[in-house]
Amino acid sequence: MHPEWGKVAVFGAGSWGTAFSIVLADAGNDVTIWARREEVARAINEKRENTDYLHGIELPPNVSATSDVQEAFDQADVVVWATPSQTFRENLVAWAPHLPADAVMVSLMKGVELSTLNRMSQVMEQVTGAGPERIAVISGPNLAKEIARREPAAAVVACADEQVAVRLQRRVHSPAFRPYTSVDVLGCELGGAYKNVVGLAVGMAVGLGFGDNTTASIITRGLAETARLGMKLGANPLTLMGLAGLGDLVATCSSPLSRNRTFGERLGRGQTAEEIYASTRQVAEGAKSCASLRALAEQSGCDAPIAMYVDDVVAGRMTANEMMDAVLARDTKAETD
Ligand SMILES: NC(=O)C1=CN([C@@H]2O[C@H](COP(=O)(O)OP(=O)(O)OC[C@H]3O[C@@H](n4cnc5c(N)ncnc54)[C@H](O)[C@@H]3O)[C@@H](O)[C@H]2O)C=CC1
Numbered sequence: 392m393h394p395e396w397g398k399v400a401v402f403g404a405g406s407w408g409t410a411f412s413i414v415l416a417d418a419g420n421d422v423t424i425w426a427r428r429e430e431v432a433r434a435i436n437e438k439r440e441n442t443d444y445l446h447g448i449e450l451p452p453n454v455s456a457t458s459d460v461q462e463a464f465d466q467a468d469v470v471v472w473a474t475p476s477q478t479f480r481e482n483l484v485a486w487a488p489h490l491p492a493d494a495v496m497v498s499l500m501k502g503v504e505l506s507t508l509n510r511m512s513q514v515m516e517q518v519t520g521a522g523p524e525r526i527a528v529i530s531g532p533n534l535a536k537e538i539a540r541r542e543p544a545a546a547v548v549a550c551a552d553e554q555v556a557v558r559l560q561r562r563v564h565s566p567a568f569r570p571y572t573s574v575d576v577l578g579c580e581l582g583g584a585y586k587n588v589v590g591l592a593v594g595m596a597v598g599l600g601f602g603d604n605t606t607a608s609i610i611t612r613g614l615a616e617t618a619r620l621g622m623k624l625g626a627n628p629l630t631l632m633g634l635a636g637l638g639d640l641v642a643t644c645s646s647p648l649s650r651n652r653t654f655g656e657r658l659g660r661g662q663t664a665e666e667i668y669a670s671t672r673q674v675a676e677g678a679k680s681c682a683s684l685r686a687l688a689e690q691s692g693c694d695a696p697i698a699m700y701v702d703d704v705v706a707g708r709m710t711a712n713e714m715m716d717a718v719l720a721r722d723t724k725a726e727t728d
């Protein structure tokens with residue numbers, strides 16, 4: 392390990408927390424993963440594998456795991472959050488008293504809290520009282536399985552303090568993972584949450600049997616919708632054209648590995664959200680964030696038909712087929728309105 396670096400604590404031993412630990416380890420960090428279940432921590436330490444979430448991937452020797460919060464934080468100067476967004480606040484309230492005072496916190500999560508419409512950086516700020524120089528986001532086209540196989544990929548490291556972003560960039564730059572810096576935390580978070588909702592809509596189109604014209608149209612209008620809300624909220628539109636916006640949108644909407652796209656595909660084939668939830672324990676953030684992004688758009692006076700209709704389908708108020716008809720029947724307008 393680098394002589395000036397502390398340890399990195401990764402909270403969440405799901406697919407992304409585990410895959411990102413490989414990036415961190417390959418970049419030269421000592422990593423401790425906090426796992427909610429002790430047997431997952433034990434499997435990581437003894438079998439060098441997270442059999443539940445990343446089967447068949449051998450973890451590097453500088454990754455260990457624990458289910459003890461204090462042990463996970465010990466010696467950490469960077470803390471990475473990789474749990475589902477909707478339960479993050481209650482988790483963080485429990486973890487915050489043990490958080491090392493100067494540690495920089497990094498969110499890998501891609502969702503907007505339903506009860507408050509807050510982004511994860513806002514939750515971090517509210518619960519821990521940390522300033523913007525200790526709050527960062529890493530986001531991009533990063534499907535966990537591909538990252539775990541060390542397939543080349545890039546992402547954005549965003550922090551309001553550019554020097555902190557540059558320091559974090561060094562901590563996550565591995566031979567297969569190329570990070571770019573940004574100061575646009577809001578844009579990165581919005582891009583990450585919105586692409587999941589658009590991924591659901593694309594999945595529905597695929598499930599209904601439609602082809603590439605349909606999916607390309609949804610991706611493009613999804614990006615327009617993301618940019619419309621993003622600009623209203625103060626994001627840099629170029630962020631939404633970058634890796635945390637367009638890049639992630641393309642990866643999610645094109646890949647059968649995406650849980651959001653798969654969730655949408657099953658809705659398109661006529662399953663209900665409840666049936667899908669009952670058959671998987673993996674998180675599809677868009678199924679919840681469609682409602683928060685819809686509400687955020689309504690609050691901002693922004694037209695957001697994709698978030699609105701996806702929310703209606705997930706909530707069972709409309710079928711995927713009815714959604715496609717409704718989208719096409721909307722009043723016509725100029726493309727750039
Ligand atoms: N899987 C991927 O390819 C990527 C995922 N993300 C984001 O990372 C975040 C985590 O996703 P994944 O790791 O993929 O999810 P996952 O479903 O694979 O794993 C979630 C992890 O959180 C834990 N967990 C679930 N509920 C919890 C609770 N109430 N309290 C504490 N821990 C809890 C689970 O035990 C599991 O370890 C999400 O916001 C997702 O959008 C971001 C980039 C890539």
Ligand SMILES: O=C(CO)COP(=O)(O)O
Binds near residue numbers: 531532535587639676
């Ligand atoms: O965020 C991701 C890829 O960047 C993962 O997407 P899913 O959550 O849809 O699998």
